[in-house]
Amino acid sequence: MAQQARPSSSTSNSDAWKAGLRPPPKDYRPQTEDVTATKGVEFEDMNLRRELLMGIYEAGFEKPSPIQEEAIPIALTKRDVLARAKNGTGKxxxxxxxSLQQVNVNKNKIQALLLVPTRELALQTAQVCKNLGKHMGVQVMVxxxxxxxxxxxxxxxExxxxxxxTPGRILDLAGKNVADLSECPVFVMDEADKLLSPEFAPVMEQLLSYLPKDRQVMLFSATFPMIVKDFKDKHMKSPYEINLMDELTLRGVTQYYAYVEERQKVHCLNTLFSKLQINQSIIFCxxxxxxxxxxxxxxELGYSCFYSHAKMLQSHRNRVFHDFRNGVCRNLVCSDLLTRGIDIQAVNVIAST
Known part of the structure; x- marks a missing residue:
């Protein structure tokens, strides 16, 4: 299966980058109704700290996306939140x-715990925290x-x-009394369906025991299977539920399915490479x-290509991810490491073999 995002007219000035291997323009992002169909709420309307607003605007955010419009004002009241929205819409x-708005930088305690299922998503989420909180003096650790x-x-x-x-490492640190979560009022689970799968669910249960009972729990995901309902009933207090999932696929994304024999897959990929206008692509195996x-x-077909999988050293994977994000290479072949929430703006083709 291959997916191709239709480029917006605002990216026409990126032709010079497309012809070479320089990083993509900072504002390169196809805009679809999933992001632009807002109610007109502004970040200034949310009573956010001035220092946080500065970080938001410097990061390139102009107006809240629909999920941000819905979730941020409710979350600021410290109410539990259960939110469904598509990947790529600003979750x-x-x-x-x-989470940053609630941090007291004068208090030397962990005040927000943000859990994600993969190392790569953790690095990306931590960078968002650092970018948005750069003027607050907030200390972020991944x-x-x-x-x-x-x-x-x-x-x-410090x-x-x-x-x-990721849950396992944080539980290890909490169990060793190294990470003190006793005064951490904010508990967030991104890609919550994955974090509540049998692989992670027992760890999540143990982690919650280290947090105060009076805590705010926020769950974000594109899909919420039954196991999420069980968690909600057990650990959340009258959560505010947001569902922006009228369909699974982002508007502006076209999907193609090719049924081919195993021996024909490379030839099929080669055909796609020659027919599609590819800025960067990720191919999953x-x-x-x-x-x-x-x-x-x-x-061997003549295309620049990196690869990444779980058996590689973490330092090597980090370097591959960093270089690919910065446009050093056009194509990345990987296992399921990057299937959850990874935001690489220049990627406009995704294939699964």
Whole structure:
């Protein structure tokens, strides 16, 4: 399956970048009704701190997207939130902004815990926190499995206001009494359907026991299976429910399905490369061996290509992700590492083999 986003007219000045391998323009993002169909609420209407507003505008946010319009004012009242919205519509800022607004930078305690299912999404979410909170003096820490525990312990000996990470590592730090969550009033789960899957659910239950009973819980996801309802009934207090999911696919995204034999897949990809106007592409495979094999074949076809999978060293994966995001390479072959919430603005073609 391949998906192609239709470019907006505002990207016409990016031709010079498309012809080379420089990073994409900062404002490169196809705008669809999922983002533009707002009620006219402004960030200034939300009574946000001036320092936070400065970070919001400097990050390129002009007006709230629909999910931000709906979620931020409610979250600022410290009410629990259960929100469904499509990926690519601004969910991250919808929970980062109210989380930052509630931080008291004069208090040397973790005051917001933002949980995500993957290392790459943790790095991205932490960067959003740092960008939006740059004028607040807020201290943001990201922690994930696959990194040195000693470094995390040393970092937590210093001030941390917002902790972003994957559940297993944060539970490890809390269980060792290194991460003190006893005065953390904000608990956020992004990609909540994944975090409440059998793989993570027991960890989530244990993590909640380290937080105060009087806490705000916010769940964000594109899909909410039955297991989310069970969690809501058990751990949330009259949550405000937001559902902006009239359909799963973003407007402006065209999907194609090609049914081909295994031996024809590389040829099919080559045809797509020659027919589509590709700024950057991500190609998903279901095993590490297939990732490396396909990346090799794509390179042999004459296209620049990186690959990433779970068996690689974390430092190597981080470098690949960083370089791909910055436009060093046009194509990335990977396993399911980047299927959750990753925002790379220049990617306009996604394929799954």
């Amino acid at each position: 991250t800022a919808a929970f980062v902004i109210p 922690t994930t499995g696959g990194t040195t525990l000693k470094d995390d312990i040393m970092r937590l000996s 001030t941390v206001h917002v902790l972003v990470g 279901n095993s590490t061996n297939r990732v490396e094999l396909l990346a090799k074949k794509v390179t």
